[in-house]
Amino acid sequence: MMANFKKALANKGFVVGGCIFLAIALIALVGPLVWTVNPNAQEMTLRLSAPSPAHPFGCDDFGRDLLARVIVGARVSLGVGIAVTLATSALGLVIGAYACYNERLDHILMRICDGLMSIPGVLLAIALMAMMGASVWNVIIALSIVYTPSMARIVRSRAMVVKEEPFVEALRVQGASTARIVWLHIVPNVMAPFLVQATFVFAEAVLSEAALSFLGLGIKAPDASWGNILQAGKNVMRKAWWMIFFPAAAIIASVLSLNLAGDGLRDALDPKTKED
Amino acid sequence: MLKYTLKRIGAMVPVMLIISVVVFLIIYLTPGDPASSMLGMEASADQIERVNDSLGLNEPLPQRYVEWMGGVLTGDLGDSYFMRQPVTQAIAEHFGPTLSLALLAQLIALLIALPCGVVAALKHGSRTDAVLRVVALLGVAIPGFLMALMLMWLFAVTLRVFPVAGYAPLSKGWFSHLRYLALPAISLGCVQAALLMRMTRASVIEAMQLDCVKTARAKGVSEVRVVLAHALRNAALPILTSVGYSFGALITGAVVTEAIFNIPGLGQLVTSSIERRDYPVIQGVLLVVALLNSVINLAVDLAYGAFDPRARKWGDS
Numbered sequence: 001m002m003a004n005f006k007k008a009l010a011n012k013g014f015v016v017g018g019c020i021f022l023a024i025a026l027i028a029l030v031g032p033l034v035w036t037v038n039p040n041a042q043e044m045t046l047r048l049s050a051p052s053p054a055h056p057f058g059c060d061d062f063g064r065d066l067l068a069r070v071i072v073g074a075r076v077s078l079g080v081g082i083a084v085t086l087a088t089s090a091l092g093l094v095i096g097a098y099a100c101y102n103e104r105l106d107h108i109l110m111r112i113c114d115g116l117m118s119i120p121g122v123l124l125a126i127a128l129m130a131m132m133g134a135s136v137w138n139v140i141i142a143l144s145i146v147y148t149p150s151m152a153r154i155v156r157s158r159a160m161v162v163k164e165e166p167f168v169e170a171l172r173v174q175g176a177s178t179a180r181i182v183w184l185h186i187v188p189n190v191m192a193p194f195l196v197q198a199t200f201v202f203a204e205a206v207l208s209e210a211a212l213s214f215l216g217l218g219i220k221a222p223d224a225s226w227g228n229i230l231q232a233g234k235n236v237m238r239k240a241w242w243m244i245f246f247p248a249a250a251i252i253a254s255v256l257s258l259n260l261a262g263d264g265l266r267d268a269l270d271p272k273t274k275e276d
Numbered sequence: 277m278l279k280y281t282l283k284r285i286g287a288m289v290p291v292m293l294i295i296s297v298v299v300f301l302i303i304y305l306t307p308g309d310p311a312s313s314m315l316g317m318e319a320s321a322d323q324i325e326r327v328n329d330s331l332g333l334n335e336p337l338p339q340r341y342v343e344w345m346g347g348v349l350t351g352d353l354g355d356s357y358f359m360r361q362p363v364t365q366a367i368a369e370h371f372g373p374t375l376s377l378a379l380l381a382q383l384i385a386l387l388i389a390l391p392c393g394v395v396a397a398l399k400h401g402s403r404t405d406a407v408l409r410v411v412a413l414l415g416v417a418i419p420g421f422l423m424a425l426m427l428m429w430l431f432a433v434t435l436r437v438f439p440v441a442g443y444a445p446l447s448k449g450w451f452s453h454l455r456y457l458a459l460p461a462i463s464l465g466c467v468q469a470a471l472l473m474r475m476t477r478a479s480v481i482e483a484m485q486l487d488c489v490k491t492a493r494a495k496g497v498s499e500v501r502v503v504l505a506h507a508l509r510n511a512a513l514p515i516l517t518s519v520g521y522s523f524g525a526l527i528t529g530a531v532v533t534e535a536i537f538n539i540p541g542l543g544q545l546v547t548s549s550i551e552r553r554d555y556p557v558i559q560g561v562l563l564v565v566a567l568l569n570s571v572i573n574l575a576v577d578l579a580y581g582a583f584d585p586r587a588r589k590w591g592d593s
């Protein structure tokens with residue numbers, strides 16, 4: 001694991017992406033303590049006012065400070081991203097690692113994964129959100145359901161290979177329990193593709209949350225999220241470019257940094273899939 | 277090949293069955309009943325009960341699933357609660373714009389991705405390659421709906437070259453059809469192009485290492501012919517596969533893009549049905565899209581198997 005970490009740190013993409021992402025996360029974390037403007041305070045006289053020293057990102061259609069809203073939006077977006085990544089990782093590891101131990105279970109679980117994966121992701125998320133209603137928790141649940149199958153499949157395909165290796169066979173002959181083999185020996189060996197996929201799930205979750213909120217199915221106003229600021233911005237595009245520009249830049253920066261880090265991680269940990 | 281084909285089709289049946297259960301359950305578990313949203317706030321409990329009865333919503337779950345599935349197998353997806361028409365008809369009416377959008381986007385994606393991918397592969401490691409890679413990375417990071425907003429701001433609002441939103445069916449002529457679809461298709465196609473370009477680049481690099489390419493070069497075949505006739509031909513299969521597999525991503529993208537540009541396609545049908553709690557329509561669209569997606573993936577796999585015997589080993593291990 002340490003060796004892997006060192007290999008990753010030697011990769012430029014991983015380091016650059018990781019640093020940008022950490023910077024965004026830091027802003028989300030301490031931003032509200034530094035920029036103490038209330039993101040929900042309405043000031044009708046400032047409606048759609050352009051960026052100025054008092055309001056560096058301008059104001060939105062209700063005269064709320066956009067910088068404060070983008071910072072709060074970062075908390076929502078990254079929070080959803082972290083929660084979805086954790087839930088997907090836990091479920092994916094358990095399903096993927098155990099599936100390869102029981103042929104019957106494997107068959108059932110993998111067919112369910114195939115079924116879920118053949119409904120395009122955002123469409124499934126939209127249907128799930130329609131069913132559960134718009135809220136942060138429901139966004140997390142819906143996106144976890146959407147991204148778990150691909151995670152489980154990746155873990156499983158690697159676990160299948162590891163399971164056949166002589167050392168696992170040896171462990172089994174020595175009488176190690178399935179739980180011991182799975183958690184102490186198989187799981188550490190699937191870490192490389194697992195971590196790479198986790199970075200991409202994070203990026204996808206941030207994108208999908210923005211898309212859902214943009215469609216009015218995710219985080220509802222007055223709570224700020226990058227997606228719903230864009231939704232409001234779409235209607236006032238002619239007069240207020242800053243309502244599109246800043247949340248869009250925030251989304252692109254976080255997704256780009258995560259993709260960069262994910263690509264770098266893959267090149268470093270998984271030389272076979274390296275692009276060149 | 278026949279055995280492989282049958283096996284592949286056989287594997288699709290349980291998947292489709294699971295999709296149908298998932299789609300059915302999603303709607304079943306939805307809180308808020310359609311009867312009260314059809315009748316409005318002032319409906320009495322008695323009225324709601326009667327509508328529920330007439331819609332068959334009071335029967336036990338397995339029975340409702342079997343009845344619904346029976347209908348699905350005979351091509352009957354039920355009636356829309358809101359539009360007073362069969363779901364199949366509603367889907368058919370909204371299918372055209374989505375198909376047009378998806379095909380046009382795919383075409384744009386290929387036109388961008390193939391040349392860029394081949395150039396990046398042939399000059400890999402060079403500055404051109406580095407620039408193209410960064411552009412592709414940006415393309416993947418910018419979601420379709422953001423691209424759509426930016427293009428709309430630039431070309432429709434600021435430069436006024438294209439209409440801001442709306443749709444003109446093909447019957448109104450090619451020109452206005454394409455004029456309305458241009459921005460949505462470009463925004464959708466760019467994201468797609470980024471993915472395809474990466475795939476093209478990787479497979480051309482791999483194909484250039486093949487023995488047949490070395491032999492062709494040794495024979496003195498011109499470099500253009502080496503690339504077009506030998507490398508690209510070997511790289512075509514993985515590229516075509518990702519074109520086929522990307523259908524799901526395109527439809528997903530289309531759903532959101534349609535909402536932005538106000539295009540009366542499947543995406544708009546779903547989003548407006550969600551507001552109306554029109555469950556049969558949501559069910560129908562999910563089912564049709566999942567089925568289409570599976571069939572296309574199957575076709576891609578079969579085509580792959582037909583061209584590349586190594587792929588037929590699937591499931592034998």
